[in-house]
Amino acid sequence: MAKATDVWSDLVLVFWFACLLPLGPARVAAGLYNLSLTADGPATVGTEVTISASLEVKDNGSLPLPADTHLYRFHWIHTPLTLTAKSEKNLTSTIHVVGGVPGDFPVSVWVTAVDCWVCQPLARSTLLLPIKGPTTLLITDNPVVYYNYSSPGTFIVKVRVVAEWEQIKPDTTKGIIQKTGDFSASLDLRESLQGIQILGPTLLQTFQKLTMNLNFFGSPPLHVCWGLKPQCLPLEDRECHAVLVTRTSFNLTHVFQDPGDYCFIFRAENAISKAHQYHRIQVWPSSFQPFVFAFPCATLITVLLVFLMYMTVRSAATQKDVVESPGATGLKCCCQVCCGSLFLDSPSEYLEIVRENHGLLPPLYKPVKTYNV
Missing domain, CATH: 2.60.40.2950 (Immunoglobulin-like)
Structure with missing residues (x-):
């Protein structure tokens, strides 16, 4: 019973080493290779596109590539593009795909050992393949061609001109001479301004x-x-x-x-x-006035209030009797008459100056004369 157990343990150990054996070269070689992707695009809807992936060494050939190219497998992801053909040769894998709708489609590929699907990839790469809408093919013998584009954008117009004419050969026989010329131009089409x-x-x-x-x-x-x-x-x-x-x-x-x-x-x-x-x-009109208009009004009201308070205090103060000379009095009267009541001590003083300059005012009612008989 013990001997059977030892045999079973040896089988498990051998199986374990057999599984780990493919992982050795893949892990050592991981990061030492590049995967180069090329495409013959840009493509149009419905046309076949060829994409090639080549396994290359990073350090310019110091690491030798294996002689047996069947030791590695290329794994592709190309959906939603349709695969039409696939081939592998000399560490290069090539696929042919067709796109059904316009757009930009990512295509990914990585390389692993052929007998190990779960090993670390030797190299991986991704390519973004642009596919445009169909190009319209027109065949005509008219030198002027009209075509209406349904949407704005940048388009490439390619024209192939084929000329044929009859020519007599040196042996007096007639032959057809043909010459072909290819021309292209880029068109930047804009949409009219509709509103x-x-x-x-x-x-x-x-x-x-x-x-x-x-x-x-x-x-x-x-x-x-x-x-x-x-x-x-x-x-x-x-x-x-x-x-x-x-x-x-x-x-x-x-x-x-x-x-x-x-x-x-x-x-x-x-x-x-x-x-x-x-x-x-x-x-x-807005329901409030701007501050630039409200500030002058507030300033004016404040000045008026201060002036009224000043006049009230001055009027309530006790007036002093001042003895003035006739010359000084005349000068003060002239200044007060010319400049107004702004510099007077009180309103009563202003009235006194007016009476001195204009004399006594006549009474409003004349006295009644009385006679003694």
Whole structure:
């Protein structure tokens, strides 16, 4: 019984070493190789694309590659692209795929030992494959061709011109001569400006910040001109605030200081067309006055209150009898008459000066004469 147990233990140990044996070269070689990916793109929908992965040594050949190329396996992930063919030769694996829809699709590949699926990869790499919409093939003998694009963007136009003519050969026989020329050009197609959408309030108060959002239905860049008038009328060049917009949206802020009816006028254009739009707005007086207007009023009221308090205190003070010389009195009277009551000691003193200069005023009622008989 003990002998059977020892045999079973030896079998387990041998099986364990057999499993670990493939891991040795893979772990040692991990990080020493590069996996180079190439594609014959860019591709279009429905056309076949060839992608190749080659296993290379990092240190320029100091580490020898194995002579038996069947020791390694290439693992590909290419969904949602459809695989049409696959081949391997001299540590290079090549696949052929077809895309059904346009877009950018990642393609990944890694290399492991052929008999070890769970070993650490020797190398891995990823490629982003762009697939564009179909290109239209036209065959015609007319030198002028028309084609309408359904969406804006940058497109490559390729033209192949085939010329044929009949020529007499030296042996007096006729032959057909053919020459072919390939030409290409890049087209940057923009969408016409179809309209302007304005998002913003139509009623607000003075000194309130107005924010409007403009959306342009067309391809940028756009030359935008805006102005403000009491009525919705076209803008003249001198009334235009020019702005260059490089996107399809634009934000505008404004603060109204006076109430009234206003109209924002917008004009935009790109390389193809123009568009106009209007936005009416009513501005009502705000319920509070700005501080810049309230401060002078408060200052004036404060000065008046201080002056009234000063005059009240001066009037309530005890007046002193001052003996003045005739010359000094005349000078003071002249100054007080010319300058007013601002420099007088009290209102009663002002009345006294007036009586001295103008004499006694006649009584309002004449006395009744009496006679003794």
